[in-house]
Amino acid sequence: MHNLTGRVLRAADPGWADAVQGFALNADYANNVPKNVVFCEDAEDVRNAVRYAKANKVPFRVRSGRHNYEGYSSLVKDGLIIDVSDINFVRLNPDRTIAEIGAGCDMLQLFEILGACGVTLPLATGPSVGIAGLTMGGGVGVTSRLWGLTCDNLVEVELVTADGEVVRANEKERADLFWALRGGGGGNFGAVTSFKFKVHPVNNVAIFTLSYDWQAFPAVVAKWQDWAFQADNRITTLLQLLTTQQINLQGQFTASDTDLAGIQSLLGPMLDPSLGLTSVNIQILPAVFANRVMLGVDPMQPAWRVDVHTDDEMFKSTSAFCTSPLPPEGISALLQGLDSPPQLSAPPMQPSMVQLLGGGGAVNVPKPTDTAVFYRDVRFVVQYDAYWSAPEDADPTITWIENLRSNMSPYTLGAYANYTDHLISDYLTAYFGGNLARLVEVKAKYDPDNLFQFPQSIPTSMPGAQK
Numbered sequence: 001m002h003n004l005t006g007r008v009l010r011a012a013d014p015g016w017a018d019a020v021q022g023f024a025l026n027a028d029y030a031n032n033v034p035k036n037v038v039f040c041e042d043a044e045d046v047r048n049a050v051r052y053a054k055a056n057k058v059p060f061r062v063r064s065g066r067h068n069y070e071g072y073s074s075l076v077k078d079g080l081i082i083d084v085s086d087i088n089f090v091r092l093n094p095d096r097t098i099a100e101i102g103a104g105c106d107m108l109q110l111f112e113i114l115g116a117c118g119v120t121l122p123l124a125t126g127p128s129v130g131i132a133g134l135t136m137g138g139g140v141g142v143t144s145r146l147w148g149l150t151c152d153n154l155v156e157v158e159l160v161t162a163d164g165e166v167v168r169a170n171e172k173e174r175a176d177l178f179w180a181l182r183g184g185g186g187g188n189f190g191a192v193t194s195f196k197f198k199v200h201p202v203n204n205v206a207i208f209t210l211s212y213d214w215q216a217f218p219a220v221v222a223k224w225q226d227w228a229f230q231a232d233n234r235i236t237t238l239l240q241l242l243t244t245q246q247i248n249l250q251g252q253f254t255a256s257d258t259d260l261a262g263i264q265s266l267l268g269p270m271l272d273p274s275l276g277l278t279s280v281n282i283q284i285l286p287a288v289f290a291n292r293v294m295l296g297v298d299p300m301q302p303a304w305r306v307d308v309h310t311d312d313e314m315f316k317s318t319s320a321f322c323t324s325p326l327p328p329e330g331i332s333a334l335l336q337g338l339d340s341p342p343q344l345s346a347p348p349m350q351p352s353m354v355q356l357l358g359g360g361g362a363v364n365v366p367k368p369t370d371t372a373v374f375y376r377d378v379r380f381v382v383q384y385d386a387y388w389s390a391p392e393d394a395d396p397t398i399t400w401i402e403n404l405r406s407n408m409s410p411y412t413l414g415a416y417a418n419y420t421d422h423l424i425s426d427y428l429t430a431y432f433g434g435n436l437a438r439l440v441e442v443k444a445k446y447d448p449d450n451l452f453q454f455p456q457s458i459p460t461s462m463p464g465a466q467k
C-alpha cells in the first residue's frame with residue numbers, strides 16, 4: 001500500500017487553479033489537468049509519490065520552478081504532479097565552500113540567501129526559475145564565464161530513482177547517473193530532492209548596460225562576438241537585439257574590490273564611438289543589490305513579485321548555439337528578421353528580441369564528454385524570444401520566430417536543452433548531440449520502464465533502434 005504524503009491537492013481544494021498552472025501561458029493546461037498535485041516537504045514525500053505513481057500506474061511529472069518553456073512539468077492528464085517547491089532549504093558548510101540546496105529553491109531565494117553569506121554560484125536571471133530544471137539542463141548565468149555552467153559547480157545530487165529509493169549520485173557513487181544529471185535535462189532520470197554545489201566568495205560587483213544605435217547593428221554584433229568570447233573571464237555579457245530597434249549590451253564584472261574600477265578599460269573595445277554608442281551605465285554595487293537589478297525585482301522589496309508561477313503574457317522562446325563568429329551574411333539574416341516582426345493586433349508588454357549569451361571562458365573548459373552538456377566550444381547561445389498578448393497573434397508570432405531560427409540555421413547548431421521547443425523535430429540530437437547514445441544508456445539502466453517521461457524526454461533506446 002503506497003500513499004501520497006505531503007500537501008496533497010485535488011480539484012475541489014483551495015489553491016487548485018494555481019497548482020495546475022505552469023509559467024508558460026500558451027501551453028494547453030485545460031486539456032491536460034492532473035488528478036492530484038502533491039507538494040512534497042522532504043525526500044520521504046518524494047519517495048512516497050514515486051512509489052504511489054508506480055504502484056498505481058499513474059503518469060506523473062516532477063516539477064520545481066515550473067519554468068519549462070512548453071509547460072511540460074505541469075501537463076499530465078489525469079496524472080500526478082510531484083512538486084518539490086516546498087523543499088527549499090539552503091545550508092552552507094562552515095567554511096562556506098559547499099551549499100546544500102533543496103530542489104525547490106528559486107533564483108531570487110538563492111541570490112538573496114547565498115549573497116547574504118558572501119557567496120554565489122552561476123544562476124539564471126529569472127527570479128522564479130527553479131534550481132532543479134536549471135541545473136539539470138546545464139544552467140547559463142551571469143558568472144558562467146568565470147565559474148562555468150550551474151551544473152559544472154555540482155558535487156552531489158540526492159534523488160528518488162525509478163525503483164523508489166532515495167540515493168546519491170556524485171563522482172564516486174553512480175558516476176554515470178551523475179554525468180547524465182549534469183546537462184541531460186530534468187524529468188528524465190529520477191526526482192531530485194537536493195543538490196550540493198561548490199560556491200564562490202563574492203562581495204561587490206560591477207554591472208553595466210551599454211546601448212547602441214540600430215544603424216550600427218552589423219558593426220556592434222561583429223565587434224561583440226569577438227570581444228565577448230575573448231574578454232577577461234570575470235566578465236559575462238549578453239547582447240539584446242530588440243525588434244523596437246534597440247541594442248543593449250548587459251553584463252557583470254565579478255572581481256575583487258580593488259580590481260572593479262578596471263571595468264571601464266576592460267569594456268574599451270565596446271566603448272568605441274564608431275559603434276554608435278548612445279548610453280553607458282556602469283554601477284559598482286554589493287552583489288545582492290546587483291542581482292536584484294539583474295533579476296528585475298524591486299531592489300528595496302526583492303520578495304515583491306506579481307505572480308511567481310505564471311508569466312504576464314504569452315511567449316515562445318527557442319535557441320541555437322554559435323561555435324564560430326557569424327559571417328556578414330549571418331548578421332544580415334539576423335537583422336532582416338528583427339526588422340520584420342509580425343504586425344500584431346495588440347502590443348505585447350515587452351518587445352520580441354534575440355539575445356546573444358556570451359560563452360567562452362570557464363564554459364568551454366570541460367570537454368563535450370565530461371558532462372552531458374555536449375555544446376562546449378560555444379562562442380555564444382542565440383536565444384530567440386517572441387511575445388504577444390492577443391490569442392490571434394499567437395500563430396504569426398510563432399511562425400515569425402521559428403522562421404528566424406530556421407533562417408539562421410546555416411550559421412548555428414543544436415539547441416539548448418533548457419529551452420524546450422516542441423517545434424524542433426530532431427530535438428534529441430539538437431539538445432544532446434554526440435552525448436545522446438550515452439544518455440540513452442543511462443536512462444535504460446536507471447529507468448528501464450520509462451517511468452520518468454514527458455513529450456521530449458530521453459527514451460530507453462535510441463530512436464529508430466530495434467528493442
Ligand SMILES: Cc1cc2nc3c(=O)[nH]c(=O)nc-3n(C[C@H](O)[C@H](O)[C@H](O)COP(=O)(O)OP(=O)(O)OC[C@H]3O[C@@H](n4cnc5c(N)ncnc54)[C@H](O)[C@@H]3O)c2cc1C
Pocket residue numbers: 023061062063064065066067068069072073074084103123124125126128129130131132133134136137138139140141185186187188190191192193418419454
Ligand atoms: C523567465 C525565464 C528566465 C530564464 N532564465 C534562464 C537563464 O538565465 N539561464 C538559463 O540557463 N536558463 C534560463 N531559463 C530556462 C530555464 O533554465 C529552464 O526553463 C529550466 O528548465 C526551468 O527549471 P524549473 O525548475 O523552473 O522548471 P520546471 O518546469 O519545474 O522543470 C523543468 C524540467 O525539469 C524537470 N524537473 C523539475 N524539477 C525536478 C526535480 N526535482 N527532479 C527531476 N526533474 C525535475 C521537469 O520535469 C521539467 O522537465 C529561463 C526560463 C524562463 C521562463
